[in-house]
Amino acid sequence: MAWVTAWLWPARTAERTQHVSLISAWVVHFVAGVMAFLFAVGLATWLDGRSFALTPAEMIRVIARGLEEIYRELRLPPIVAGMVLTGIAVFVELEFAVLALVMAPWGARDEPLRDTIKNGLRRTWLHTAVLPWGIVTFAAVVIPLQSPAREWNRNQPTPAWPAVPTFSNLSPDDPGYQKAMDDYQAAMAEYNLRAAEVSREWAAIRARTPWYVRHAEPLTLMLGFGMTLWWLWSLFRFVGGPREVTAMARPPLCETCGYNLTTMGMEGRCPECGEGVAASLGVEGRPGTAWDRRNTVGRVTAWWHCAGEAVRRPARLGRTIRTGDSATDHRGFFALHLPVIFLAGAAGLLGFGVTVGANFWAEGLTMPCIIACVFGSVCVMGTAMFMQTAATLVGGYLTIREKRNLLAGSMRIGCYLTPYLLAWEVFGAATGCAAIGLSEGPVFEVVESMTGIKGEFAAFLSWFILNAAWGVWYLVLLYRGTAGTRYANR
Numbered sequence: 001m002a003w004v005t006a007w008l009w010p011a012r013t014a015e016r017t018q019h020v021s022l023i024s025a026w027v028v029h030f031v032a033g034v035m036a037f038l039f040a041v042g043l044a045t046w047l048d049g050r051s052f053a054l055t056p057a058e059m060i061r062v063i064a065r066g067l068e069e070i071y072r073e074l075r076l077p078p079i080v081a082g083m084v085l086t087g088i089a090v091f092v093e094l095e096f097a098v099l100a101l102v103m104a105p106w107g108a109r110d111e112p113l114r115d116t117i118k119n120g121l122r123r124t125w126l127h128t129a130v131l132p133w134g135i136v137t138f139a140a141v142v143i144p145l146q147s148p149a150r151e152w153n154r155n156q157p158t159p160a161w162p163a164v165p166t167f168s169n170l171s172p173d174d175p176g177y178q179k180a181m182d183d184y185q186a187a188m189a190e191y192n193l194r195a196a197e198v199s200r201e202w203a204a205i206r207a208r209t210p211w212y213v214r215h216a217e218p219l220t221l222m223l224g225f226g227m228t229l230w231w232l233w234s235l236f237r238f239v240g241g242p243r244e245v246t247a248m249a250r251p252p253l254c255e256t257c258g259y260n261l262t263t264m265g266m267e268g269r270c271p272e273c274g275e276g277v278a279a280s281l282g283v284e285g286r287p288g289t290a291w292d293r294r295n296t297v298g299r300v301t302a303w304w305h306c307a308g309e310a311v312r313r314p315a316r317l318g319r320t321i322r323t324g325d326s327a328t329d330h331r332g333f334f335a336l337h338l339p340v341i342f343l344a345g346a347a348g349l350l351g352f353g354v355t356v357g358a359n360f361w362a363e364g365l366t367m368p369c370i371i372a373c374v375f376g377s378v379c380v381m382g383t384a385m386f387m388q389t390a391a392t393l394v395g396g397y398l399t400i401r402e403k404r405n406l407l408a409g410s411m412r413i414g415c416y417l418t419p420y421l422l423a424w425e426v427f428g429a430a431t432g433c434a435a436i437g438l439s440e441g442p443v444f445e446v447v448e449s450m451t452g453i454k455g456e457f458a459a460f461l462s463w464f465i466l467n468a469a470w471g472v473w474y475l476v477l478l479y480r481g482t483a484g485t486r487y488a489n490r
Contacts, residue, residue, distance in 0.1 A: 002028050002129040010130075010234040014123055014241025022122055029096070029125035036131035041066035043139045100124035105391040105414075106236060108407035109245040110324045110488075113399055116407055120239060127238045130231060138227050142220050149216035152209070159201040162194040211366075218370040225377040232381055240331065247324065253487045255280040255319060286322050286490045289416065292329045306333065307419040314477045317416060318484020323408045325490070330415040334387070337418045338380050341425060345379030346372035348429030352436065383421050387414045394478045402486045409485030413478055420477065424470045431466055435459040 006013045045066035104120030165187035168180035206214070252261045259272035261280060268277045279285055287293075290309075294302035309317040349372040395410025439459035451458070 002126040003032075006127060006238065007130040007133050007234060010127070010237035011241040014126075014238045015243065017126055018119075018122075018241075018243040020122060020126065022118060022125075025122045025125040029128040032128040032131055033092070036128070036135055038063050038067075039132055039135040039139070041070070043135060043142075045069070046139075046143065096124060096128070097121070102385070102388045102392050103235065103239045105395055105407040105411040106388065107239045107241070107243070108395075108405065108411060109243075109326065110248055110408060111245050111405060112248070113405045113407070115245075116405060119243065123239045123241070124235070127235050130234055134227055134231055138223065141223055145212065145216055145219060145223075148210075149213040152213045156205055156209075157201070159198045159205075161198055162191050165191055215366055215370065218367060222370050222374050225374050229377050229380065232384060236384070240328070242326070245326065250489070252281050252489055255285060255487050255489070258487045280487075281489060286488060287320055288322050288327075289317065289320050289329075291333050291416070292322075292327060294329075303333075303336075306416045310413065310416040310481060311420055311477060314413065314417075314481030315484040318409065318413060318481040321409060321412050321485050321488070322490050323406075323412070323485050323488045330412040334415040334418050337422055338383075341383050341422055342376040342380050344376075344422065344425050344429065346376035348379075348425070348432070349375040351429060351433050354433075379425060383418075383425070387418070387421065390414060390475060390478055394475060394482055398479070398482050398486065404486060406482055406486055409488070410478060410482040413481030413485070417474065417477060417481070420474060424467070424474070427470065428463075428467050431463050435463040 001013050001017055042063035045062050100120040100123075101117065103124055104116050107119050107123065108116045165184060167184045168177075170177045170180050212219070252264075253259065254261055254270040254273060254275055254277075256275040257270065257273040259270050261270065261277055264270070264277045266278045266282060269275065270277065270280070290297055290302040290305035297305075306317065350368060353368050391407070391410040391414040395407040398406045398410070436459070439456045441455075445455060453461070
């Protein structure tokens with residue numbers, strides 16, 4: 001199932017492979033990694049070389065040629081080369097282990113920490129089976145796109161630029177200096193005429209170049225980022241797929257201070273902090289977030305409440321989250337913002353183009369739009385992985401401190417903080433464009449004269465400090481919200 005269905009139905013495949021042993025999952029991961037490496041070598045060799053017939057035998061020869069080139073590039077004895085490749089393989093395995101740890105909170109439940117980590121490893125390893133088919137799909141689109149472009153370029157004339165004349169090293173006192181100067185000026189005039197002619201020839205060639213040939217490389221780049229987005233989407237679906245979790249037996253705790261309320265009646269109060277027992281154990285305790293009840297309170301109201309509480313009162317929001325169930329409403333809240341994050345990133349890149357001037361638009365609108373789409377994809381991927389990493393670090397720290405798995409709580413708070421990340425993205429784009437526009441202005445000229453720091457670096461430093469403050473405060477909010485889930489009874 002990992003080989004056949006994971007790339008189409010990741011959540012269903014994850015549900016039906018939840019009992020696969022870690023050893024079996026790693027074997028799938030290892031075989032898939034080897035296949036992905038061979039396919040990537042073959043594709044890279046094809047892209048760097050000439051057009052080949054797309055037969056299985058020819059593709060095997062392309063892969064073998066690529067491996068041979070890699071071996072020649074190493075220029076090491078076989079034993080040393082084997083040690084180097086082994087070290088690279090170990091490094092790649094460590095990267096996948098880190099990826100599994102980062103992704104673990106997405107599928108975390110109220111369970112022992114080892115079960116959350118095992119789930120992250122198992123599903124990240126099994127998901128590796130998607131990579132070979134992703135490369136094959138990418139090649140199936142790129143090769144038909146690149147082949148006509150290569151054929152077109154091969155059949156076009158290639159005007160050669162003239163050599164730049166060199167001036168004689170004679171001194172002005174030398175009798176032949178004036179003649180050398182006249183010859184140099186005549187050669188430069190001839191060079192300028194020839195260079196202008198070559199420029200016109202290249203402009204004529206470019207004018208008759210088909211659109212798909214002129215933009216073959218940027219389209220390939222955009223497709224690559226699109227495939228990466230698809231891989232990341234399927235990874236999130238796979239790691240967060242349904243699975244059976246045995247509910248943990250926990251003593252009833254006070255939602256405020258964590259005092260054990262085992263012997264307390266519903267009408268009593270916590271002897272430690274005075275909080276009513278019913279507030280912690282009654283039907284009103286942990287009602288769920290407003291987004292969980294969005295069909296009742298309204299989607300706009302629920303969004304506004306969760307977005308506001310996550311920033312203003314994260315601990316209070318954490319006190320409403322139910323970490324003991326398997327609800328995935330918080331994931332929908334996170335996914336709701338991804339199109340906006342993409343559009344904001346693309347718009348920020350176009351705003352950067354307006355700031356830098358006409359050179360950005362020299363090729364027309366097509367190239368800036370392609371680059372903007374790529375940058376928007378980068379913003380989506382960066383947001384998702386930053387959220388995951390922050391949830392892992394904050395949730396892991398509180399898990400160790402509280403001796404209770406709080407990764408599920410940190411993940412839910414992270415999802416409800418997505419509007420904050422969106423606002424941070426807009427702020428970063430606006431301040432970035434402002435820093436570029438002002439880097440050579442009078443403000444940073446004064447800074448350079450006073451401190452000796454170049455204006456461009458001072459502008460970047462100002463942008464970095466402002467945005468780093470946003471990042472630090474995000475971690476603070478995430479910490480406070482996650483801490484609000486540590487005494488959850490349901």
